[in-house]
Amino acid sequence: MANLSVNVAGVDFKNPVIPASGVFGYGREYEELFHLSKLGGIATKGTTIAERPGNLSPRIAECPSGMINSVGLQNPGIDAFISKELPNLLIKDTVIISNIAGSTVDECVSIAEKLDSTDVHMIELNISCPNVKKGGAAFGVHCESAGAITAAVRKATKKPLIVKLSPNVTDITEIARAVEAAGADSVSLINTLLGMRIDINTGRPILKNNVGGMSGPAVFPLAVRMVWQTANAVSIPVIGMGGIDSGKAAIEMMMAGAKAVQIGAAIFTDPYAPIRIINEMNDWLNEKGISDINDIIGSVKSW
């Protein structure tokens, strides 16, 4: 049994595998299938200050080796999250990362302030949601706004702060440097890529929102590249995600420089994916005679 535990921004994870925000809700449905304590952590559904109904259906469509979605941040609001969902999560013996996704700096600050007085372990600031009309990704595509919102949320909380980055930018490393300078403790990437599918029989976009966030194995090479570039550009830890669907893909992402990984679309394909990926990572390390997962982080020997 290899050591799978990692430390991200001062927080110990028993293994590096974290279901990504959005696919996993608050874990209740997956508890029917496996113990949440087996997970390294859980990134909860993005939370806004008030309840949001989300976008109209259809909200999802298949793509070659992936999918696009446009849920539109449907969530019950921060107060309901703190009172109804967080207590149940905090007793699961896994790291709880609360994802916040406000439309304005003030909204994100208010949510962060509320979370600061809870026992949640980490905060993930989403400056990259492609599925809401205002806010969301708009913060994440310019260094100034990304830095400003990070600095404001930084002041509102002492919790370890992860900033989730958008790949829909010219140079993700510039955004990563900006949020690092503004006080982020970690960055997670990549959020989804803006995509579109059209039903050629009706001439209509499949998604009612017209466009949506693309994810799944199709985006994996792009995610590996961005994680590698970012890990080389900043000194804060990088959490890698984007199309990871196996232990080997998770290992590859960590070799690129990720200290932990998040799993999204793969959970729709296989609800046991996070557990399978943990087991496959362990098997691979044992097979290679590597006793500690930390030895492979950023270990890619670039040409």
Next chain:
Amino acid sequence: MKYKKSLYPIVKKEILRKNIFSIEILCPDIASIAKAGQFVHILPDNMTLRRPISICDIDKENGIITIVFEVKQEGTQRIANKNKGETLDVLGPLGHGFTLLPDAKKVVLIGGGIGNPPMLPLAKYYSNKATVISGFRNAECVILQNEFKNTGAESILCTDDGTAGRKTLVTEPLKELLANGNIDAVYACGPIPMLKFVAAIADEADVYCEVSLEERMGCGIGACLVCACKLKKEGKDVMGHVCKNGPVFSSKEVQW
């Protein structure tokens, strides 16, 4: 555990009509807990998303469920390409099924096109207390009529063009049955316009009505919030989810 996921063998496959397939799956742990109106979430080979398909028959004794589905695009085509002896990756049973009324004396079951399959377990449950109204485009599309007859239910076949059964929409026989009175409940599955009319007619007659809805899905178990549908709950507009809050809803809950 409420639902299971595994690879289960196909024990029988039939082509019922052009693009309509019946597949029997040996999955005792799913069959033992499945209820009328629930669905299974099946992963087509080499795809990212599962496809939700309603359960058409539950044989608890032999541990078999039957799905009857229409090939629409690539995903359902890949499921249909599977043969006897091969396995399917099935997650289920999911959602909550129809409300069964043990004291009901007369119920009406309405299936429109590929909305007919989920009516079969209800027809088996209610037997001669049920009248099944099945609607199809034409005679070429008619499925499951012998299966409905074998349940002991009365059945009324309708087609849009009159090439089989009565030339009428399913709503006409429904109005006639409701006019005669003594109907305890109406259950329906089919295209949204049909469900909307069925719900309005049942509501006018003040008869309890449940409808089974369909939507593109992600996880299938209520976590990802993809399969949203507009509902009314306690006078408030809310976004419900077909996979967990449904697929069966009281027709009064649905915002048409």
